[in-house]
Amino acid sequence: MARLLLVDVGVVSPDQVSLGVLVAAVPRDAVEEAVAVCGVGALRADGKLPPHVVAYLTMALCLFTEDDYTEVATKVTGSLDRWGCWDAAWSAPTASAITQARKRLGRAVFPEIFERTCGPVAGESAPMAGLLATGRARGAWLRDWRLLAIDGFDVDMPDTDANAAEFGYAGSGVSRSAYPKARVVALSECGTHAFLAAEVDAYSVGEKTLAGRLYPRLHADELLTADRNFYSYQAWKLAAGTGAALLWRAPTQLALPVVRVLSDGTYLTILINPSIHHRARRERLLAAAQAGEDIDPDQAQWARVIEYDVPDRVGNGTGELIALLTTITDPTHAHADELADAYHQRWEQETGNDQLKTHLRGPGRVLRSRLPDLVHQEIWAWLIVHHAIAALITQAATAAELDPDRISFTQTLRLIRRTATGTADIPPSGLD
Template sequence: MGEGVMVRPDQVSLGMLVAAVPRDAVDEAVAVCGVREKRSDGTLPAHVITYLTLALCLFPDDDYTEVATKVTGSLDRWGCWNAAWTVPTTSAITQARKRLGPKVFPELFERCCGPVAGSAGPAAPAVALGTARGSFLRRWRLLAIDGFELDLPDSKENAAEFGYAGSGDNRSAFPKARVVALAECGTHAFVAAEVDAYSVGEKTLAQRLYPRLRADELLTADRGFYSWQGWDTAAATGAALLWRAPTQLDLPVVAVLADGTYLSVLIKPTIRGARRARILAAVRDGADPADLADGLDERGWPVAHRVRVIEYEVPDRVGNGSGELIVLLSTITDLHGDDGARADELAAAYHQRWEEETANDQLKTHLRGPGRVLRSRLPDLVRQEIWAYLIVHHAISDLTARASAAADLDPDSISFAKTLRLIRRSATGTADISPSGLG
């Protein structure tokens, strides 16, 4: 942990998961998904297997029974089961996970895994304000979008559902699932995600995430995520956008602003010829594309967006003595005021995008383990396991954000790996569980 940061033992025990995923939220998710068990059928209740599945993500090296043995004492102290009962077998846990199905954990994530960095102050002038440094730019909460892959057990079911990377002699050793997520930059907390087969591209999964953006958020994205459709969908939410432009994107200069940035216009690629020229000419004359007859399609949707372009050079980025030109697109076209931001603020905000790569590394390298294959051999359980990892990572991010806020420190000053080790040490107990009657 960072020097001077105090975290109470009860905060880092398995009670962290119970606090992050309350029993009532579990019961509500189970009810919504229609998988509540009959209490007299002798099976593991849904809330018990939910907490056990989360605990499996804390101990990826251990088998089902070993994990259950480790954590039952802690969960008994938190009122999640009765310590007088016996530890369930691996088979019983597997069958209970199958009954729970793939829908409960994404439902739980939606209920429990929101932003954790508090709120922006009314006069926040720059990046690195609020209860977690790097979480806000003025009135906007900073988010980043990125993707990662996870190796799965090489079962025929996983291969059919998720597929491999490459083909033939270049085929990956294991089937792979693809995850694209939105993360809060300052705290690394994932706040929305999509999970699918490897063949489903990052842009496709991102397209499903954009409608969840809110007007008080600013989404940063690397150039690999840019598309007209993606920008159009994300901008329609009212959220602010700050994306790196792909190299070949045409960005005509509409007007140069006082800070050296300039206004441009993004026009739908299918709009060509005279109509495209009319839109560009009108925008150069000061018109809003949405006010133009040529600026809407037959459904009344915009075919052009005015944007601000911020260009700056990063010296010696690749270590060969040359610089790299960074070109950013933003919906923030004003330099000042409640809806404005300076060029240096936007450049600093875009730099925060790299914090999501830290979040990905925390989940894949520290929580799951480097190079580790997930444990689930069936697709429904794979999805369940991935969402469980996302929830556990969020719980740890929430804990470190609150600890850092209490000490007025950057969350990065608290080691994720050390916090995880402390949680694992504190999560063990020696109670037994019964496979039935845990009301």
């Protein structure tokens, strides 16, 4: 499919395609509120690296990944001066000064900024099921549910003693990874690729553990898609308990007894708590479900199963049976084909991960930060900058009635990098 350039769409202004991409997404007020909450205000009122400047410089480091600290600062301080954050008489800060300022900022500020600024960008829910609301991004909805996906990735960082002690390596012995790795699990918005929530931890902390920290943040108007690696009974119960709809691929060995076949060929099943080992107890639970009796949610959970074949998916001439589990048990609320198509949208997160790791950071590139606090800063700054770009692309695509996938992320990023030094905008709010 041909990808359009952002400028081809013609619905965003030049100031938006620069460091000004951060203006709408990361206003200075939000940065200063995060700084205040974290208690890391400026030590000197006349200092040229106050916390909000350090925050924007750190985000700029994520845009100019091939440049060193001094070069990035030189590129963007003219824009900071334009908005009264910088004095043109000052020289660009040295790498050492930026590093010390980042240390003072600590690890907590950027997650707080993310929390305040990185929300959904695909528009609002329609007032009635099945209607497309004005301003909705294409590919981001199933009826009134906002489609989300959950997935994880790892991040390489400099091989320092401090980073190794906090984050660890993949593997061990001769098969140990060359660099320490952080593990990131994130919720993203299908269709727009915007990250909405994330957890960052050591590599030894598994994806299921990090995902468990994210499930309580789901909302009732969201539908979460997930690969089979995320399934466990407790994870399903926790996520379903938020009121959000779920659409997860079932693990291959999971028993899915047929309780009742539905009108569209799907069927109802019960997911039995694996802590119940006694066969007779499991059979009684199934019999109770088939009789329409109430089931203790600590012992079993209702689910609907959608099965379909994907022919020759791996290229060996054979097909693959896909079994999906959903909490949407009524076919009139979502048909089988709708749910299969919605699960396919889960792969949008793979695109978002690729945008983040390959295009924004650069293929095979290691983080800059040699200290754990700065690693956390850099990862969260990455997520924030990616969200800002995704929001800009979605704004342009929605206004032009296009799928955001039709606009090239790579070309948009290049355009932002080319124009950032000339028209970069830092939000003017609160500068007086």
